[in-house]
Every structure is written in C-alpha cells, then in structure tokens.
Amino acid sequence: MNYLDYKIDHPLVPDSIFYIPNFIESDDERKLIDHIKQAPKPKWQYLSNRSLQVYGGYPNKNGMLAEDLPQWLQVYANKLQQMNIFDGNLPNQVLINRYEPGQGILAHEDGPLYYPVVATINTGSHTVLNFYEKLSTSNECSRKYRFSLLLWPRSLSILKQDAYQKYLHEIEEIDEDIIPINDDDDQTLTDKKIVNLYLIDKYKSMLENNCLRRQTRYSLTIRFVPKCHKLKLNKIF
Template sequence: MELENNRVIKAPPTIYYIPEYITKEQEAALLKQIYDAPKPKWTQLSHRRLQNWGGLPHPKGMIAEPLPQWLQTCVKQLTKIEAVEDKIPNHVLINEYEAGQGIMPHEDGPLFYPTVATISLGSHTLLDFYYHLDNVEDNETQLDHSFESRHFISILLEPRSLILVKESMYKNYLHGIAERKEDTITDLVANLDLCPNVKLGDVLQRTTRVSLTIRHVPKVLKSKIFFK
C-alpha cells in the first residue's frame, strides 16, 4: 500500500486516512476479543471506559508487557505498510465511546514516538483538531481561548478505517472528540475525498465506537521498579 495516496491533502502535514483498512470479519473478531477481555481489564472513566495493553507509559520508562496475539496481529499489519516508520508499536489503548461520549482536546505528548495509528470499530466519529493557545496570537484570525474558536479542522473516522497522525500534526495541535450523538458533515471535514459514501450536509448518527490507538513507547524498562 502506498501511503501517499491516502494523505489528507486539505489538512496540515501530516495525516493519512485509509477507509476500510480492515474487513467486517476482522472488525467482528477484534470486537469479540475486546469484549471477552476480563472485566478488571476495563478502567471506567467519567465519559468513557478503556483498556490498556503493553504496559503503563511513564516518564521514567514503561514496564513492557507482551501484547496478546490478537493485538500482535494488528501491529504486524501496521508494520507491513510502515505506518510507524521503522518502529514496532508496543502499546495499545482501547477506548469505548457510547453515543454522546467524547474526549476533551488534548495532546498525546512526548512519552510516545510522534506517530499514532487509530483503528475505528463499530461507529464513525469526528476527530477534531485545535490550535494550541500558543498558536492563537500567531494565527491570522482573531481567536479567543475557547476550544470552539480554536477548532480548525476535522477528520471523519469511519468504521474499519485507519488514521495515522504523524510529525507536525502530532506535535503542534490538540485533538479531541466532541460529546454529541450525531455529526453534521461540513466543509471543516478535510478527508471527504477519501470517504466516497459521505457528502456535505449528511447527518450521521453515532452508535458505540471502539478505537484501538496503537503507538510506540521508546523508553522501556527491562525490570520492574516502583515509581514515586
């Protein structure tokens, strides 16, 4: 697969979007593995719940844990297209979003190699990007400190799709998912040319979405220590 064919050209560098990256059968198999995981594997947050695989990232280093075979398969599929350059992903965060749930604008930060790969299962969502406050004064438009005014682009994430957020797009902007039950497709959606079944003005109803966020943690510890 030639990644350049899937670059989102209407966004700042560098985002790649691949629709139907996995099959419906692969989607169903992944969802089964996720929901068959032991109940203690889930962490309940106020607006979503998640599973953490591979270890807990920490500034002093991650104590690595082997990924289960079904996630290793995802990693191997990504390495075939060099999604994370020559790195081998070693951490997977699985988030479950029910309709109406989302995540505040944030950045993934320096604990990870500056490429994030996300596979979407079950439902679509819109991934919104925002200027940092540091960018407000430099921007030509008059922006205030609200997230609404700093939102400048969105990417439609369809079921079974893959998005790669790399380099400057990873480092220089915030990203988040708004808490709503439906999304109206506007001209802020930058990847419509890669979504042939969706057009401007469409209103898409969200259902439960599960995302696999796959990353490489460079700093890994070989032995267990206690962090303070």
C-alpha cells in the same frame, strides 16, 4: 500498501495526516470487537466519558514496564511496522477506547512519552475528530480550530510529526454529527470543516437530515513507547 498514498489532500491539513479507508475487512472488525468484549471485567477502566483497556504497559517519565501484546493485537502492530508508519519501530502499546453515543474526549495531545506517531483503527461506529492548532502565546490553553476528520468504521487514521506535536484533537460529547454534503452546507449547517469526505463513499446513504447518529464505537490507538524495559524474573526469584 503505501500509507503515503493516503495523505489528506486539503490546504488546511498538514502533510503529516493520513486516512486509509477500509483498512480492515468486516470480518476483521467483528473479530476485533469480539476480542474487546470478551476481555475480563478487571481489564476495563471506567471513566465518566469513556471506558478503556490498556495493552502493552503504562508509560511514565521513568519508562514503561513492557508487557507482550496479545496475538490479536500483535498482528496489527506487525502490520504497521511493515508499512513503516512508525519509521521502522515496532508499536508496543495499544489503548482501546469504548465510546457510547454522547461520550467523547477533551482536546489533548498524546505527549512526549510516545514516539510522535499515533495510528488508530476505528471500529463499530463513525465519529468526528476535531483538530485545534496550538498557538504560540503566553496562554498555554490558547488554540484555534482548524479542521475535522470523519472517522469511518474499519478505517485507519495516522498522525505524525507536526500533526502529532502542533495540534490538539478532540471528540465532542454529542449523540449525532452534522455532516455537510457540499461546501454550501459547511456555512449553513455547521461550523466544522470536514476535510476527508471525498475519501468516504458510504456516509451520504446513511444521513438523516445531514446527521449521522453515533453508535457504540471502539478505537484502537496504537503507539510506540521508546523508553521501556522488560521485567526480569530472575532478579525476583
């Protein structure tokens, strides 16, 4: 599979965003969700707008104390390396987010501690990811909405280079998403411009009055932390 074949073809979208539908099979999705649910309770961190698990370590300005990924995640890190998504690097950190209907995350960027690539496996439910261009002004919070992606279960979304460094992304805290069927709907139903609908063939059959209701979603955000080190046990004992 060549991920470069899945560049989103739309004039609003930088050429460093890719979307691969059906990246994993239904059985793979079920197994991933089972692994996530079976994690011990201390592995979970509970925030007001989502719950999360972290594998591989916690990066900071001094580097990440790297931990081995569990095998059920390592297979996907290996696959993404083989696809050259991380430019030859082997991903070494996975952030798993669980979103219930009505939960989301504010507009943000992943930041300089990571290599400027993020790949996300989407499972459980759809969501809509909004993109804002960072504007060059004295106001650091200045931004402008540009476009959105519909992230369908079992898909892989990839942000690289300009998409990683020059845009913020967010998930609104809502229970359902308004999905336009055609360009006219874009103007009358929503102010969002979803640019990858042509890549998703199942959403129309699930619409109720142009709405998709969210269910529990699990996202696996896979990244590479360049500055990291392993704990050397011989220096402790």
